[in-house]
Amino acid sequence: MKRLDQITFTRFVMVxxxxxxxxxxxxxxxxxxxxxxxxxxxxxxTAVSYLYVLSGFVMxxxxxxxxxxxxxxxxxxxxxxxxYPLYIISFALTCLYYADSLFRIKPQKIVANLFVxxxxxxxxxxxxxxxxxxxxxxxxxxxxxxFFVFWAYRRSTKLxxxxxxxxxxxxxxxxxxxxRDILGAYSDFMNYFPLFHLNSFVLGxxxxxxxxxxxxxxxxxxxxxxxxxxxxxxxxxxxxVVSDAIWTDLPHxxxxxxxxxxxxxxxxxxxxxxxxxxxxxxLSHPVLVSLGEASYAIYILHxxxxxxxxxxxxxxxxxxxxxxxxxxxLPIMLAIGLLAHFFLDIPLxxxxxxxxxxxxxxxxxxDLAFLSLIVFTIFRWRFGDGREYQSYREMERLMFWxxxxxxxxxxxxxxxxxxxxxxxxxxxxxxxxxxxxxLASILIAAGIYAGYTTGWLENFPRSIFFxxxxxxxxxxxxARLVFRGLKVYKPDPLPT
Numbered sequence: 001m002k003r004l005d006q007i008t009f010t011r012f013v014m015v016x017x018x019x020x021x022x023x024x025x026x027x028x029x030x031x032x033x034x035x036x037x038x039x040x041x042x043x044x045x046t047a048v049s050y051l052y053v054l055s056g057f058v059m060x061x062x063x064x065x066x067x068x069x070x071x072x073x074x075x076x077x078x079x080x081x082x083x084y085p086l087y088i089i090s091f092a093l094t095c096l097y098y099a100d101s102l103f104r105i106k107p108q109k110i111v112a113n114l115f116v117x118x119x120x121x122x123x124x125x126x127x128x129x130x131x132x133x134x135x136x137x138x139x140x141x142x143x144x145x146x147f148f149v150f151w152a153y154r155r156s157t158k159l160x161x162x163x164x165x166x167x168x169x170x171x172x173x174x175x176x177x178x179x180r181d182i183l184g185a186y187s188d189f190m191n192y193f194p195l196f197h198l199n200s201f202v203l204g205x206x207x208x209x210x211x212x213x214x215x216x217x218x219x220x221x222x223x224x225x226x227x228x229x230x231x232x233x234x235x236x237x238x239x240x241v242v243s244d245a246i247w248t249d250l251p252h253x254x255x256x257x258x259x260x261x262x263x264x265x266x267x268x269x270x271x272x273x274x275x276x277x278x279x280x281x282x283l284s285h286p287v288l289v290s291l292g293e294a295s296y297a298i299y300i301l302h303x304x305x306x307x308x309x310x311x312x313x314x315x316x317x318x319x320x321x322x323x324x325x326x327x328x329x330l331p332i333m334l335a336i337g338l339l340a341h342f343f344l345d346i347p348l349x350x351x352x353x354x355x356x357x358x359x360x361x362x363x364x365x366x367d368l369a370f371l372s373l374i375v376f377t378i379f380r381w382r383f384g385d386g387r388e389y390q391s392y393r394e395m396e397r398l399m400f401w402x403x404x405x406x407x408x409x410x411x412x413x414x415x416x417x418x419x420x421x422x423x424x425x426x427x428x429x430x431x432x433x434x435x436x437x438x439l440a441s442i443l444i445a446a447g448i449y450a451g452y453t454t455g456w457l458e459n460f461p462r463s464i465f466f467x468x469x470x471x472x473x474x475x476x477x478x479a480r481l482v483f484r485g486l487k488v489y490k491p492d493p494l495p496t
Contacts, residue, residue: 004061004273005284008292011054014047015295018131021045024306024333026326043240045257048134049200053265055138056204057211057273059145064209066153072146077356079142085348086300086340087116087135093304094129097311103397110397111372114404125192129303133192140194141201148205157213164199164206168262171199175258176251191254200259207266211273220274228271232264290338297345298337305333359417362488363479364408370475371407375400378467395448395457399468402444407472410436410443416476422483429480437476441469 020029021044032038063075091113095102109118109127118124119136126133152160175196190196239261243252251260272280282288309329313321379396383389411417414436421428445465451457 005289006275006280007054007057007269007272007283009283009288010269010272010292011051012288012291012295012298014050014054015299017041017047018044018299019302019330019333021047022131022303022306024302024329026328026330028330030326037237037241039244040237040240042244043256045254046236046240046261048257049197049259049262050265051134052137052141052197052200052259053204053207053262054269055141056201056206057208057266057269058204059141060149060205060208060212063145064149064152064205064212070146070149075146076142077361078353079139081349081352081356083135083138083296084116085352086297086345087132088114089344090129090132090300090304093301093308097304097307098128103394103401105397107376107397107400110400119192119194122188122193125188129300131303132300135300137192137194137197141198145205148202152205152209157210160206160209164202165263167202168199168259171196172258172260175255175260179251179255187254191257196258200262200265203259203262203266204269207270211270215270215274218274222275222277225271225275225277226279228267229275232268232271236261236264236268290342291334294338294341297340298333301337301340302333305336355412358419359412360419360422360483363422363476363483364411364417366479367407367411367472367476368404370472370479371403372400374468374471374475375403378464378471382461382464382467391458392461395451395459398451398457399444399448399464402447403440403468406443406447407437407440410440414439422480429484430477433476433480434473437469437473441465441472444468 019025020041025041029041032041063070098105109124112118112121112124113128113132116132116135116139118127119133125136155163175190179190239250240252240256243250243256272283306329309332310321310325313325318324375396379392380389383392411433414432415421416432416436418432421432448457448465449460452460
């Protein structure tokens with residue numbers, strides 16, 4: 001099916017509203033704030049809902065293929081590759097900003113962010129890069145999308161439309177009542193918990209299904225398309241202005257992020273998808289499409305770069321760092337986003353896609369779980385729960401960080417996750433695992449020893465490293481034995 005490039009640029013506009021909401025617009029938003037209805041520039045919560053609706057719509061366009069095989073695992077890999085590389089880079093930049101206090105942060109908070117599940121825990125939803133909570137929501141959507149599609153294949157379009165509207169209505173009723181009654185105690189839960197955004201995504205998916213089944217074959221007059229576009233946009237804009245400035249008893253500010261205006265948004269998206277006029281051609285210009293495609297890079301990187309750039313200006317000795325920031329950050333951020341998309345994100349995605357074809361992602365995730373379990377178990381087992389254990393807390397967290405990155409890297413370097421090794425002789429199974437585990441343990445111990453020699457850590461308990469090495473080796477080897485025994489990965493047939 002032909003790409004609908006005219007809707008791509010709208011993603012950039014929504015991300016720009018998020019940047020304005022996060023006070024990164026500087027002199028540019030200040031110049032627009034003098035005009036009437038400029039509060040629309042602060043409507044990032046509504047923009048986030050739009051992005052979820054658009055995500056569902058695009059997912060349906062790409063993957064709703066009745067009669068064709070839907071490879072769920074490959075779909076999840078593709079979505080992981082699409083999101084995670086820049087996500088983990090943004091996380092690393094945030095860690096750089098927090099470098100002085102990084103090892104005093106709760107390990108649970110670190111793990112939640114590394115595995116992109118922070119929004120499921122209200123206390124962690126805004127931790128580290130506070131804009132990355134939405135990636136938890138996206139991963140939730142990706143997890144359930146295949147099963148919704150399987151169910152939707154045999155359902156009528158009418159049922160899907162009314163079902164999605166019913167879900168939206170129930171979700172809004174619950175959301176509204178909870179905001180009014182218990183907002184003070186559970187604001188982070190109300191704002192960021194993934195289930196409250198599901199109605200937006202489902203409306204987007206159903207809109208995409210309607211477009212594929214019915215809409216793309218319609219021949220509508222431009223006046224009808226324009227009326228739908230303008231009408232849905234004006235209703236969204238009028239509601240935003242009225243609820244924020246005139247009638248504040250209506251849900252406003254953060255509240256519409258729960259999908260309040262999503263039905264109007266899917267009308268706008270569908271109308272724009274149906275448009276074949278000069279408007280669609282103009283929005284399909286390569287420059288605008290590139291901005292839309294780079295919007296994810298701009299979104300996920302803007303918070304850590306905001307913090308790092310602001311701190312650098314404050315410590316650089318410039319006469320007026322605040323004015324410099326207000327003038328330069330937004331154009332610099334847009335330029336970095338474009339460069340990151342084309343020269344970092346796309347190559348990384350290509351590399352990661354090729355890597356995932358050669359390795360066992362399930363074994364890699366199991367090893368990450370093993371090392372986390374081991375690190376946070378052996379210190380308590382070795383030193384108990386008292387004062388002695390408390391004195392080793394920073395070492396425990398440092399060891400976790402080192403292990404989390406060093407062990408998988410060594411495993412990839414030595415081929416411990418390569419599929420061809422899992423089918424080979426026992427020697428080819430054990431050898432790369434033994435080498436990677438041993439070298440990783442040496443590097444982890446070296447990192448801990450460096451902290452000890454500089455006086456950062458008080459002690460250097462050698463037994464910890466041997467226990468860690470032995471436990472990880474045994475658990476990883478057992479996992480591979482189970483995989484071979486259950487024939488989780490079947491070897492390629494020999495050529496005849």
